Amino acid sequence: MRAKIKKEDLVYLFLELKGTHKIIGPKVSNNVIVLSEIDFEDLPLGYRDLQSQGSYKLIKSDESTMFGYSVSADSFKRFLNPPNVEILSFKTSKRGLSFKPLTYQGKPLAFFGIRSCDREALRLYDKVFLEGLERDFYYNSIRQNLILIALNCINPGDNCFCASISTGPEVKGSFDLLITELDDCLLIESGSSFGDRLIKVLPQESVNETHMTKKKLVLEKCMGMFKKKISFNKLPDLIYKNIENPRWQEIAKRDLECGNCTQVCPTCFCSTTYDSVMLNGISKKITEISGRKIRVWDSCFSRNFARVHGGNFRLSRKARYRHWFAHKLAYSLEQFSLPGCVGCGRCITWCPMGIDLTQELEGFSDGE
Amino acid sequence: MASKLIPVVAEIKWIKKESRDTATYALKILDKDVNRDFKYEPGQFSMLSVVGIGEVPISFSSAPTDRDITHTIRIAGDVTTALSKLKVGDLIGVRGPFGRGWPLSELYDREPLIIAGGIGIAPMRSMIREIVNNYDKYFFRRTPVVVYGARTPKDILFRNEFPRYRGFFELILTVDSADPEEYWKGEIGFVTNVIKRLNINPLHTTAFICGPEIMMQSTIKELLLKGVAREKIFLSMERNMNCGIGLCGHCLFGPKFICKDGPVFRYIEVEEFLGIKEL
Ligand SMILES: Cc1cc2nc3c(=O)[nH]c(=O)nc-3n(C[C@H](O)[C@H](O)[C@H](O)COP(=O)(O)OP(=O)(O)OC[C@H]3O[C@@H](n4cnc5c(N)ncnc54)[C@H](O)[C@@H]3O)c2cc1C
Ligand code: SF4
Ligand code: FES
Numbered sequence: 225m226r227a228k229i230k231k232e233d234l235v236y237l238f239l240e241l242k243g244t245h246k247i248i249g250p251k252v253s254n255n256v257i258v259l260s261e262i263d264f265e266d267l268p269l270g271y272r273d274l275q276s277q278g279s280y281k282l283i284k285s286d287e288s289t290m291f292g293y294s295v296s297a298d299s300f301k302r303f304l305n306p307p308n309v310e311i312l313s314f315k316t317s318k319r320g321l322s323f324k325p326l327t328y329q330g331k332p333l334a335f336f337g338i339r340s341c342d343r344e345a346l347r348l349y350d351k352v353f354l355e356g357l358e359r360d361f362y363y364n365s366i367r368q369n370l371i372l373i374a375l376n377c378i379n380p381g382d383n384c385f386c387a388s389i390s391t392g393p394e395v396k397g398s399f400d401l402l403i404t405e406l407d408d409c410l411l412i413e414s415g416s417s418f419g420d421r422l423i424k425v426l427p428q429e430s431v432n433e434t435h436m437t438k439k440k441l442v443l444e445k446c447m448g449m450f451k452k453k454i455s456f457n458k459l460p461d462l463i464y465k466n467i468e469n470p471r472w473q474e475i476a477k478r479d480l481e482c483g484n485c486t487q488v489c490p491t492c493f494c495s496t497t498y499d500s501v502m503l504n505g506i507s508k509k510i511t512e513i514s515g516r517k518i519r520v521w522d523s524c525f526s527r528n529f530a531r532v533h534g535g536n537f538r539l540s541r542k543a544r545y546r547h548w549f550a551h552k553l554a555y556s557l558e559q560f561s562l563p564g565c566v567g568c569g570r571c572i573t574w575c576p577m578g579i580d581l582t583q584e585l586e587g588f589s590d591g592e
Numbered sequence: 593m594a595s596k597l598i599p600v601v602a603e604i605k606w607i608k609k610e611s612r613d614t615a616t617y618a619l620k621i622l623d624k625d626v627n628r629d630f631k632y633e634p635g636q637f638s639m640l641s642v643v644g645i646g647e648v649p650i651s652f653s654s655a656p657t658d659r660d661i662t663h664t665i666r667i668a669g670d671v672t673t674a675l676s677k678l679k680v681g682d683l684i685g686v687r688g689p690f691g692r693g694w695p696l697s698e699l700y701d702r703e704p705l706i707i708a709g710g711i712g713i714a715p716m717r718s719m720i721r722e723i724v725n726n727y728d729k730y731f732f733r734r735t736p737v738v739v740y741g742a743r744t745p746k747d748i749l750f751r752n753e754f755p756r757y758r759g760f761f762e763l764i765l766t767v768d769s770a771d772p773e774e775y776w777k778g779e780i781g782f783v784t785n786v787i788k789r790l791n792i793n794p795l796h797t798t799a800f801i802c803g804p805e806i807m808m809q810s811t812i813k814e815l816l817l818k819g820v821a822r823e824k825i826f827l828s829m830e831r832n833m834n835c836g837i838g839l840c841g842h843c844l845f846g847p848k849f850i851c852k853d854g855p856v857f858r859y860i861e862v863e864e865f866l867g868i869k870e871l
Contacts, residue, residue, distance in 0.1 A: 312598065314643045314685070320622070321601045321643065321683040356838045357852055358596045467868055494841030496834050501644045513644050522840070529842065532832050533668035543870035547844070555847035 225414040227428035228435055231290055234410060237373070237401075238264040240425045241334050245371060248303050249336030250296050255282050257296045259303070262336070268293055275383045275569065278578030291337070291405050294381030295568045299490030300335050300342050304349060304366050305521075311362050311497070312517035326516070327365035334371035337403075340392030341384070341568040343374055345490030347397055351560045352493050362519075371418060374399040378442050380450050383569025385582055388453035391566040393446045404439045411435055452569065454582050455589055459563070460554030466588045467550070475584055476542035478577045483523035485571035485579075486548065491556070491564050494529075496522040524548050549581060596837060599641055599685030600626050604678055605660060610749045613667045614711065615676065616653060618660040619686065632656055634718035635693030635828060635856045638663070639836045641685035642674040649833040649851070652689070653714040655721035664714040664749060690836040691855050694719045694800055695826060702824075703796040704736040706761075707811055709783055709803025713740055713749050715828055715855075716802055724760050733796050741766045741783035741803070745776045764790075783807060787814040794819030802828040809866060812859060825859035846871050 229236075241247055242263065250257045251266040257273060260266070273293045274281040280297070313324045338346070353363035377384075377393035386392030395402055400419035404411040411431065414420045455462070486492040501515035522529060524547050530537035538544050556564030565581070572580045594600070602619040609615045621627040632638075632652055640663065641647035648671040653664035667676050678684065696719075704723070708716040716738075723736060738761045742748045745767055754763055766779035766786050779786055783803070797820050801808045808827050815825055831850045834840040843850040846865040848857070865871050 316643060316683070321685070323599050323601070323685060325595065325598050352839065358837045358839075360839060361595055361597060464864075467871075493839070496840065496842070497647070499641075499644050499646060515644055522842070524841065524844075530832055532830065533672075537831060538870050540870055547871075550846075551841075551844065555844065558847040559849070 225420045225423050226431045227412050227423050227426060228406075228409045228431050229412060229426050229428050231288075231405075231408075231410055233427050234290075234403075235264040236426050237422060238336075240422060241371070244331065245334040246331045247334045247336050248300065250293070252282065256280060257282065257293055259296050259298050259300060267337075272379075273381060275381045275573040276578075277383075277572055277580050278575055280573050289379070289405065290410075291375060291403075292379050294377065294379065294384060295339060295341060295570060297570070297574065298488060299345060299568070299570065300338055301345065301349065301490050301493075303333055303335070304346075304370070305353070305363055305493065305495075307521045309362060309519050310516040311519050313514070314499070314517065315514040317512050325361050327362055332369035332371065333366060334373060336373045337375045338372055338399075339375055339377055339568075340395045340397075341386045341566040342490050343372070343395050343397040343399070344386075344391040344562075344566045345568075346372075348491045348556070348560055348562045348564070348566075349493065351562065372399045373401045373403065376402065376404040376439075376443060378405055378446050380446060381569060381573075382451050383572045383580075384567060385450060385452040385454050385569060386567035387447055387450045389456050389563055389565065389567045391563070394443050404442065406435065406438045406442060409435075411439055452582050454565070454567065454585060456563070458589060460557050462585070462588055463550050463554035467546070469588060471584075471587055472542045472546045475579065476540070476545050478579055479541055479545050480577055481525045481527075481541050481544060482576060483525040484574045484576065486523040486525060487521070488570035488574045489552070490566060490568060490570070491552070492521075492523070494522045494524060495519050524551070549584070552581070553585065594626065596687055596690070597835075599639075599647075599687045601683050602686045604680050604682050604684065606680055607678075610664060611747050614664060614749055616662050616664040617675070617678075618654075618662045619684070621661075621686065622683075630661070630689070632661070632689035633693035634696070634722050635715050636689040636691050637715075637836070637855065638686050638688030638690065639833070640665075640671075640675065641687070642671055642678070643685060645674040646671045647685070647687070647834075648672060648675075649690075649836060651715035651718065651828075651855075653717045655718050655725055657725040658721055664711075664717065666711045687836060691851055692853065694828075694856055695858075696722065698798045698824070698826070699723070699730045699732070701731050701733060702798045703733045703793060705790075705792060705797050705799045705815075705820075706736060706738045707783060707787070707799060707801045707803070708738070708740045709807040710742060710747075711749075712802035712804070712828070713742075716740075716800070717750055719800065720757065720761070724757060727760055734793075735762050736760070737762045737764070737790070737792070739764045739766070739783055739786050739790070741768070741786070741807070743768050745770050745774050745778070782810075784810045784814050787811055787818075790818075792818065792820075794821070798824045798826070800826045805830070805866075812866075822860045822863065823858060826856055827859060827862075828855045829857060829862070830855065
């Protein structure tokens with residue numbers, strides 16, 4: 225099902241959804257576009273973001289374009305795989321020991337304005353958390369009711385390079401609704417029965433071939449606007465060939481191992497769990513305790529990540545940078561048949577040292 | 593089938609001290625249905641948890657054909673120390689079994705060479721017991737050889753069991769060093785030295801190795817020099833593990849998840865990565 229609506233009528237979508245769903249979408253906070261629970265008024269309409277290596281700037285322009293900005297600082301992953309979440313409760317008592325899984329109990333989530341890069345990242349997340357040997361019950365408790373209102377990009381950010389990995393700018397993954405902004409209206413396409421229901425509540429006009437042609441033109445124009453690219457066809461071999469290249473050491477000199485890149489990366493999924501014993505759970509008898517198993521995001525840049533008793537498999541900074549880089553651009557392809565990089569450019573923008581993986585990869589290509 | 597992300601509760605049935613820092617624990621899974629469905633293979637592992645302290649990957653040291661499920665655990669850090677303080681009747685959490693174990697099908701009509709170093713004997717014991725329990729089924733071309741190296745005679749695990757295996761295996765024990773005061777009639781020196789002198793038929797040999805990575809690497813070098821096929825060498829790898837099932841990313845070794853693609857690998861699957869420092 226398809227329709228076109230007036231730009232300002234998008235508010236009706238929010239009105240319809242907000243009773244039943246928690247709407248997660250972009251909003252301006254501290255001069256940065258971030259994701260948060262939002263209402264229609266929160267949308268950063270008319271903003272433009274200027275992203276470059278290690279830098280981000282937001283400007284307000286008075287143009288009529290609604291979605292001229294690009295990718296938000298954080299990705300949607302933190303709503304599906306929260307950075308800090310209780311996954312199990314445990315209790316020991318005279319009667320024994322018990323474990324209980326904990327799941328998401330809130331309203332179903334609706335992701336508003338998820339772009340192709342993040343939609344592709346979600347594909348990888350689903351592979352990790354749902355299609356592996358074991359379905360992650362916590363992730364599933366959110367994912368199974370998730371609504372996706374996707375957005376085709378019309379104006380890539382300066383650090384975007386999805387076009388060269390075929391992970392954007394046009395949304396190819398499944399969605400409930402897909403929005404494409406045309407000059408005077410929004411084109412809305414439905415990809416599910418839930419999407420059909422949503423379209424029906426919007427004050428809409430029917431779509432004709434001109435609109436579909438316009439959509440094609442907008443996307444074609446966008447394809448021509450990318451400033452960055454990656455030599456995807458050389459992967460993963462290029463990485464394996466260079467796994468012992470001394471250049472890793474050279475990159476490591478610039479690397480602060482802050483882990484920003486793994487935090488903002490929409491596909492990074494690593495975690496660690498630990499037991500947290502409740503204060504009121506400790507009684508005189510150590511045999512009577514209760515608490516929670518907590519899962520937190522971890523990063524392969526952290527020093528303890530590959531530590532084992534009596535050693536550390538990745539002690540040097542070089543090894544940790546290489547591991548991250550190789551996981552994104554090589555290992556992931558073998559593990560999931562999907563790239564671990566979707567071209568969103570966040571790691572370039574949010575690296576305090578401005579390390580740019582597209583340039584670093586080129587550095588390895590040069591030696592060919 | 594219940595989620596393997598949720599531990600089941602097991603009671604410690606008995607404990608046997610094996611050495612100054614290592615003991616074997618027999619576990620009884622309390623839920624009858626889970627207990628009945630709990631099927632594992634030699635070389636696989638479980639995540640054992642002491643609530644409030646944490647969880648660790650530990651191989652099975654028993655064979656599936658044994659009466660009790662056992663794990664043999666060496667005290668290393670926090671969790672293994674907490675485990676060592678437990679008594680018979682105490683309860684722990686168990687998630688598993690996880691991973692790919694030893695390829696028992698590779699035993700048929702072959703000359704198995706089992707090589708263990710240190711605590712690496714624990715997952716090997718599972719296979720050794722499997723062989724003992726099903727000896728005739730495998731039609732060995734010759735008596736399987738076990739080479740086991742420990743630091744000192746005191747560190748040798750399962751020592752009192754070995755006489756029972758004599759009829760089934762040619763058993764070679766070696767220690768890095770032995771106190772002259774102690775009675776020791778086994779070999780002295782690294783496992784690799786034993787392998788060097790070993791008389792094997794490389795065409796018929798299938799090698800299974802578990803121990804410190806450096807020991808496995810030098811052992812493999814010797815085996816290759818002897819002409820053992822790369823495809824007939826299996827090793828069990830170790831990395832930090834948190835989830836055991838491909839979710840947490842801790843165990844990556846190049847593109848391999850040690851927890852689910854391994855821990856047992858055919859040498860050719862990891863050969864290109866083994867020499868790379870800090871991969
Ligand atoms: C597949 C596999 C099978 C194993 N089988 C056995 C066995 O049969 N018997 C035995 O004694 N030991 C075995 N180990 C090693 C055992 O897991 C570690 O000794 C144990 O995790 C140390 O935990 P800790 O809390 O006592 O030490 P700490 O140093 O306090 O470690 C803290 C945490 O780091 C992680 N960690 C630390 N060392 C290791 C390690 N070597 N491997 C994986 N994770 C680690 C664990 O999550 C651990 O909880 C095995 C390891 C693996 C990967
Ligand atoms: S990487 Fe592509 S899909 Fe993502 S924001 Fe940039 S242009 Fe859009
Ligand atoms: S132990 Fe978590 S992914 Fe292997």
